[in-house]
Each structure stands twice: as structure tokens, then as C-alpha cells.
Amino acid sequence: MISRVFTLLAICFALMVSIVNSKPIYCLNGNCLYTRSNLTTETIISELGPQLSQRSVIIGPNDASWANVTSRYQAYNQPHILLVIQPGREEDIPTIVKYANSNSVDFLTVNRGHSLSGSNGRFNGIQISMQLLTDITINKGGKTAWFQGGTYDQQVIDELFKHGYVATTGSCACVGMMGPGLGGGHGRYQGKYGLISDNLVTLNVVLADGSTVRVSEDSHPDLLWAMKGAGHNFGIVTSFELKIHPKQVDTWYYRNYVYTQDKLETIFQAINKFHNNGTEPVDMAYEYGVYTMMPNISTTEAVIFWSFAWSGSQSGAQKYLMPFDKIGPVSIEDGNVPYPEIPDRTGSGLNDVVCEPGFEHIVGQTETFVWNITAQRKIYDLYNEKVRAQPLLNSTVVTMEGYSTEGVKAGESSSSAFPWRNSYNHLAFISISYAPNPALDQFALEWRNETRALWREGDPGHLPTNYVNYAWGDEPLESVYGYEPWRLEKLRSLKSRYDPSGRFNYYNPITGVQG
Template sequence: MARLYRFAVSSAIFWQSLASASPEPCLNGLCQFTRNKLASRTVASELGPQLSANCNVYGPDDTEFGSCTARYDPFFTPKIQMVVQPATEEDVPKIVEYANTNGIPFLAMARRHGMTSTLSEFDGMQIDMSLLDKIEIQPDGKSVVLGGGVFAKNIMEKLWNAGYVTASGSTSCVGLLGPALGGGRGRLEGYYGVVSDSFLKLNVVLANGTAITVSDTEHPDLFWAMKGAGHNFGVVTSLEMKIYPRGVDTWYYKTYIWTQDKLEAVFEASNNFHNDGNHAGHHLKEMAFNMGSYTIIPDISETEGVIFWSFVYRGSKEEAQPYLDAFDAIEAVSTEDGNVPYPEIPGVSGTGMNSALCDYGLNHVHYPAGLKVWNVTTQRQIYDLYNEKIAEYPEFQRTTVNMEDYSHEGVNAIDPDTSAYPWRDRGLLSFIAVTYDPNPSLDEAAIAWAKETRDLWNAGAPDLLPSTYVNYAHGDESTESMYGYEPWRLEKLRGLKAQYDPDNLFSYYNPIIPNLNPRSTHEENFQGRNIGAKSRGRGQ
């Protein structure tokens, strides 16, 4: 470890010589100069005196480097040369300025759950935001100030214990901002909209190192962009967002496991539940979220997937029961139910800290599709394909095909033109995660299966243009499918990009403008997948 204060250099002679040796800033990504291979000790000695005492710099030889760079999904891995951990918000602009001056690409991360292929185009400095973890409920009880490195579990627990909730993603271990900058789907969206709809203001460091505040009254156009396309514009060091009274003391949950012969009945009941895509007239705000998957449960069968489904209701069993009667009528292998406080809901519904969704180190090859109604015929085709591929590739036995159905009242209540998040009309979010131990010989088959599944979903909804929830994107989807087909949306985003990041330094997470920066391309990281060139050409 290179603790920065250990390397603070006070000699005026040293700093004079360093200043004379420093190159001109490399802001356009096309200059030849880079110090990207600097040793962490060198970075600490040069950068350290400018930063607060508790910052850290780690290089590949430091024992902490592995834990700071370990990823939930190593299939598409950014190449990290060094890790810098800011200890205060004021450190971040200085880190960005240092990276720019030395021609070093930078990428801010908190929990390292990003799964898109475009991350593989990165080669440079990771800004690890995990030390920026403050959670400060404001005196008026209407908002909370959060550090840029906070994650869902800590927020849910602290707010709940104080009598509040706020919008966050559905998985406990994932950071707040990663999903939120792409809109952010979650269990409370039926009440409060997607996560970014609860933003009040963001403190953002721009590509040139300038720190600004964005809100409805300060840089409002950028605030609009940060709510759905925020990964393209800056590093969020902290934010203020709305909080709400927590309401009932416990939420009701019920999980079902069905065999495949019940598939048609399950999806017909689900379509009836949300009235074939029209949520009006149903008590769905309280039935906050239901999620299903095709999965292998070895105790039931090692060769044939089962249908796992979970419902969560903000209230009592008695209140929820009328909405579950149709599902109770479908004979299940097993069911489980109960009432628990809201922060425990992820754990009992398959998205908690101890769930497979929070295990690091396995490949998860994703492709998503946004829908309005389940096509029952398509769901059967996808299930049959699942069993076929598990039989052909036993190594893929941990794969899940996932179907998420969110309460949508709060999302629909917000004017879609007020944020960059484009998919308020898609209440159903589906994705496949082909899951296996890293093995390059299986990669081509994993991608082909995932893509075929996505294509079946889209073919089963011929009246819809394909949509991609940006946080679930594989990375080779069209820009329009991620950020919207309405021409004005991309025109506005590209205009803001030219204003706030003209050199496209924020171009590694499903970018609005493809990354054409040769210094950050490392084709060897694609392990022969033949994806790199396609990713960089996306959207053109």
C-alpha cells in the first residue's frame, strides 16, 4: 500500500523540478504522451501532497489492489494500472486534474458491478469512491445527503432505522449511483419513480476537473442528462435526494417454485395481474415488485429448469392475498412467505448480500429486453432453449433467465421529457445472465445463447422497438435502444456532451459517443471475443 501522506514531499526544489517536467494536459485523448504505467509509489509521491491525509494509492504489487479491483463480473474487465482512493470530495478534482495532466485515463467506481463490454476499452486509473460513504439525514426530514460511494444495503438500513425510505436499486450489494445514473429501477418506483427521480442535486466533477453542483436551478440541462445518461458526464462525489416516511413496519413476501408444466398458467396469470400491460385500475403500487427466473435447483432437477417467482407487498398478508389468489391456484412444488422489515426484503427474495447476485468472480453474460406484456409463446421458447443449452453446456448450470415486473404508477406519473431516462412505458424488464466460471473456450457459446434469448423476447413483441436498460446492457446495442429513439433525446445529449465533456473522457460505460481513443484500447482483454471493434463503432 502507498498511503499518500507517507510520501508527502515538502521540498520546494522537488516541486519546481516536477512542474518543469510535467507535460501539457492531454485532454483530447489523442496525444501521444501518457504516464499510464507509473508506479503507485510515484503517483503517491507526486499526487499525495495535494490530497487529504487518508487517501490511498494502490498498484498491482500491493496486497490491497486485488480487493479494490475485484469485480462482480470479470467477463468484461477494465485494465486497471493503479487505484486512487479519495478520502474527501475535494480530493476528486485534484485526482482528475492529475490524471489529465499526465495523459492517464480515469474511471470512477464504487462497487464494481458494471457488466458492459465497453468497460473493456478502459486502461488507466481507477478512482475508487468507496471511502465517500456518508449518509446524513437532513434536519427537515425531507432529504438525505449521500457520498458517492454508498451502496443500497447501508442506505436502506440507516434510513429505515430513522423512520424513512428512499428509492434505490433492488440488490443490496450494488452501489446507489451506478444504477441511478442510468435511471435506476427499484422496489419503490411505484411510489416515487425511478431512483434518479428522487435526485435533488448532485455534486459533479467534470472531465476537466471542475467541481460544480447540478440541480433544477443550477446547470438544469446537465441535471436532466444525469438522470438516465449520467455515466457520460462526470464523477458524482455526493448527492442530495428525497426521503419519505417509511410507512408500514413490515412488508409481506411470498415465493413460489413451479415446474415447467405450469409455465403457461404462470405467465397468463401475470399478464392478467397487470391487465396485459395496462397497470391502471390495479392495486400495484403496494404490490411493489415481483420477479421470476428460470433456474436450476439441483434438489429438484439437475437437467430441467424450474420457475422461481417472488412477490413483495408493502403491507400485510391479508391485504396482499387478493392479488395472489390466481398464483396460489397454480400448484407449486413449494412456497414460502412471511413479513419482514423492508431492509430484509432483498434477502428473502433472492437479491440480498448473501445471494448469488452478490457473489464476485463468475462470468455473467447479459442481454436485456424491455417489454409491456409477457408473450407466453415466447416464454416457452426461451425456457426450452434454456434446457437445451444446459444439456449441451453443463458448465452453464448457474445461468438464470430473469423476468422483473415493477409497480409502475410512480414512474408513469412523471413527465418522460423531464429526464434522460427514456423507457417509462416498459414496466417489464427481462434479461438472461449466462453464468459460469471464467473459461474463454465457453465465451462464444455464452454470448450466442444470451443474444438468441434477447432476440426471442424482441421478436415476441413486434410492435415495440427494442429497448435496453442501460445498466443491463451487453454493450453492443444501438445508442438509440439505450437512450431513446426520439431524435431530440440524442441531439440534446450530444449537445451537452460537447459542452461538458468535449474530449469524450467519460466514454467507457455505454457511451453516447463511442470511444475512439487508441491509448485506452487493449484488444488482448477481449480474449479473442472479436467484440472490441464492434463496440467502438456502436451508434455510427
């Protein structure tokens, strides 16, 4: 008996030595409670690389392309990236997730890197970059199309227009489709067709445990509801089916105005009258204004730039634009152009500043139906005061966006996790922008807080609301995901089902815990 016990102990000891010395170490349940201390970039490449498709790329800190693949629009408090994996096929993504889970390594999925969140610095792990997954397939009949998870706005606009179609996209050419889409997705076609999320039909999703599900009204409809407004919390969309629409016009008319500050009150009076509490014309799809420095006009005072985009010819837009002509702009630029050129002509094209990576952007936001003109004057004066005090912040913009809302309001408020269907048609934010410089951060954060406070003081009867795609990360959860108690309760119940370990907690999480 004693001999048998010693024999068993010897076998157990031999097995333990074998397990300790073996590489790699995998968890049987894919959910380890430890992180491997020897998990270097080289180890991951040697272990994970052979499991991925041939087209996949793994990039480490010593590679020449490292700076490029880790570059982000938001340089403030950046995530800590161990290495970057660019999957060559959708099927590679579950493999990556399972590997990360088996080694207790966090993962973060990136399309174009345009997150504005200020809390990304809490992430430390593998970046899954979707840049190689950009296929677009128009389905027979032309009612929907399939898009891979790495597609972006300008690419989608160009490809569909070439075949006679349009779709709901964001307004900025360089931003990925799915990032905004998972948070609702405002854009130029929302007045006619609703948000990006309203047009989602089917999603191929990788869940937190690495399993894959096809999400639609017929399969996991509860998850579809959550993905349409709070989707960053629930999974990785590797491809999606979206409704597309025949193009109705070949050209759009745009008009860009530049005004001096003495016209501010008159401009906002005209904008409020134009929108008339959400009854703006559908074809005036998008207009926005900016406080910004233009040294060719003034080196001491910000100008007010305002841009309008009309779905159709100038003749249809003219009666709505005449009041803005009469205000007396410093300059006007306008024209009729094919729809794919509208981002370039209105300041949100691929080569515009709004798409330039590598700068810090300290962001604060608000939403409203009516601009408080007194508050807008105070915010403008504060802008000049702050830039005089700190000239390195002269790239800062205060942006006031206005959308046609008819298509958004047509949807049921309870139909998706997006909570603000009937809550605003103006969306504003300040983006205090500068080359990375920690010495400026506190000054910028204080300016951001002062501006946000002025917006809120100017709208005292309106609970704060925050568009999740512009959220900084310090806002009350109810202001991001909705004040009706049932919304957060439902989202948290679904979170406990689909992501109980909080693997997707790095972008405005519904749990209230970043990272």
C-alpha cells in the same frame, strides 16, 4: 548581434534540458496530448499521494489487497487497472482527475463494481474507488438527505429505516446508489415515488476537466436533465441530495414460489393478468421470476422461481397471490418482515449469488408490457438445451422483472434523459454466468444472442428498448437513449460542452464509441 543570438540559444537549450530532466512533467492546460512513458505506479504514488488527504489510499498491483479492490461482479472483458485510488474526501477527486488529465491517463470511477457492460476491457488507467465515501446526513425537516457517492442500497435502506424513512433505491442490496441512479434507477419504491433519478435534488459533480459544479434545477439545469438517465457520460457524482419519505408501514410481506416447467404457460398468463398492461397495484412493488437450476428438485430441467414483495401485511396481498397459489407450486416460502430484510428474503441480499463477484456474466435484455408466452416457452427450452450441452453454465439465470409503474408514469417524459417512462413495466435479461473461462465465451455469446432474438421476435410491434444499466454495449444507441431524434441531439450537444474530450466514454457512451 551574433553574440546575443548565441546567448539566447544557450539559454533556450538550458531551459530545454531543465524541462526534459524535471519530474514530474505537468501540462499547463491540464490536457496533454501525450502519455508519460515513465508513469509507473510508484511514480503516481510519489507525485499524487502527497496531494491527497491523509485518509486516502493508493493501492498497486503488488499490494495484498489488490485482488479485493479490483474484484468486480462482471469478470468478462475486465478493465485494465494501473492502480486503485480510494479518495478519503470528496475534495480529493478533482485532484485525481486533474492529475490524470495532466498525464493523459484515463480514469474510471467505481462504487461497488456492478457494471454489466461487456465493453469494459477497452479501459486502461486509474480506478477511482468510492468505498470510503459513505456518509449519510438527513436534512432538517426530513424531506431530503445527503449521500456520499460511495453509498449503496442496503446501507441506505438500513440507515433511513432506522430513522423512520425510506427512499428510492435499487432492488439489489449490494449495488451502489449512484450507478443505477445515473441511468434512471428501478426499484421497489418506484410505484409510489418514481425512479432514483426522479428523486435527485442536487448533485455535486466533478467534470472531465477536474472542475466541480453543483447541479440542480437552479444551477446547471441542463446538466441535471442529462445526469438523470445518461449521467455516466458526464461526470463523477461525489455526493447527492435525494428526496426521502416517511415510512408508511413497518413490515413488508413476501412470498417465494418454486414451480416445475409444466406450469410455465399458466404462470405467465397469471402474470400478464396481474400487471394488466401497467395497472398493477402500487403496493405490489416488485415481483420477478427466474429460470434456474435447483438440483434438489431436478438435475435436468430448470425450475421457475417467482418472488413477490408487498408493501404491507399479508392480508392486503392475498387476493393478488391466490391465482399463483392455485397453479400448484412445488414449494412456498413467505413471511412479514421489516422492509430492510426484504432483499435477503427475496434473493437479492448482500450474501446472495446476485452479489457474488468474480464470474463472467454474458447479458442480453428486453423490455415489454406483456410476456409473449410462446417466446417464454422457447427461451425456457433453449435454457435446458444449452445447459445440457455445456454443464459448466448451469449457474445461468433468465430473469423476468416486474415493477409497479404508477410513480414512474407520473413524471413528464421530457423531464429527464431517461427515455422509457411509459414504455414498459417488465424488464428481462439473461445472465449466462460461469467462472472465467475464455473457452466458453463464444458459446455463451451465441446463447445470449439467441435468447435476445426470441424476445424480440415475440414482441414484433415494439421497437427494441434497453435499460442502460443492463446494457451490454452493442445495442443501437436509440434503443438505450431514446428514439426521438431530439434526445440524442440534446445529449450530444451537452456532451460537447461538458466532456468534449470524451473522458467519460467507458460506459455505454452517447457518442457510440466505447473508450
